[in-house]
Amino acid sequence: MKIKYIALLIFPLIITSCCGTISNAKKEYNISKATTLKSEWKSNPKEWFLEKDTLRGTGGPMHWAVIQSKKKLPKNYEIDFKVNMTRESLFEVMLNIDKENYIRTYLYQIDQNIVIGRGVYNKNSDEYGKRGGPTLFKKTMKLENNKWYSVKIKVSNNQLFFSVDNETFLECSLEKSNLSQQGKLGFLTNGEAKIIDLTIKNIE
Template sequence: MKMKVTAIVLLQLFLISCSGTISSSKKEYQLTKESKPESDWKFDTKEWSLENQIFNGTGSAEHWAAITSKKQLPENYQITFDVNLTSGNLFEVMLNFEGQNYIRTYLYNIDQNIVIGRGTYIKNSDEYGKRGGPTVLKKPFDFSSNVWHKVKIQVQNKQLKFIVDENTSLECSLEKQNLSQKGKIGFLTNGKSQIKNLVIKTL
């Protein structure tokens, strides 16, 4: 009987580890001391690194640094993390990234806004129009450099909520705005960005 229970538990763990999504109903994705970014993410080691449980991204106005997950986001999910932009003016979360299209959820310190938009990202191309994309919604936000900001993103029942520092938020319907409804997660920066306390969980 014990052997049977052990086999069932091991099978469940195996199925979770082989899941096509980055998180499941039984397991969250987190940055921990044991995290191995190369097993979960695609990135250029000259642009992104993980040190002391903090993702460090280095891009420029001419070349945005990108990191994308190897696994899909679940249909309903919540993402939380802290971000610090130490140079540059853009930090962006790529949601439901599939092919070349994704949902832009980003903080922009030139216009001092948080933004939801339609994104395009073509790997290995820095041409204008082959990264970023049009705005769907935006709201004023005091996006200061060298300050840690708390970000919370939820997608549930095809409704997107984007909240920064608990008091500035945007919300929209993926269907009504014709936004991508499935795909992976990624991060983009045109400067130097730090991400800590990253948790992705299934709702």
């Protein structure tokens, strides 16, 4: 009887640890240690690294710095964090990465917009046409370097919600816009970006 009871306690822990998604229903996911970053994310350690509680990426206009999770995002999820673009003009959240395709949700200083787009990223090439992609939806927002922005992204029932500072909002249907409906998570910068207070959680 005791063995059965112990087995019932251990089984959910095994399921959780072997889960193929970046978060599960019972907890929020965040990056708190350099060892977590190394074991659960794919990146060049010279381009993305953890400094205390800050995830920092450094790239350039000709070579975008990308970090990608090894596990998939849940079907329905919510992502919250704060970002500071300390250099250059582009910071991008790469959603539902499926092979080379993904959803672009980004802050773009040159056009002063937040954007949802269809993206492609080839990790072996910096050629034009093998990274980035077309804009589908955009909204004007004043963006500048060395300022913290609160970003919230939610995907629920194939509907994507993207907001910055709870002031500027974009929304679209993944199905109607022919966007990837499931995949991994990534971050991209063409300069330097800092991320704090990152949480990813599964939602019902």
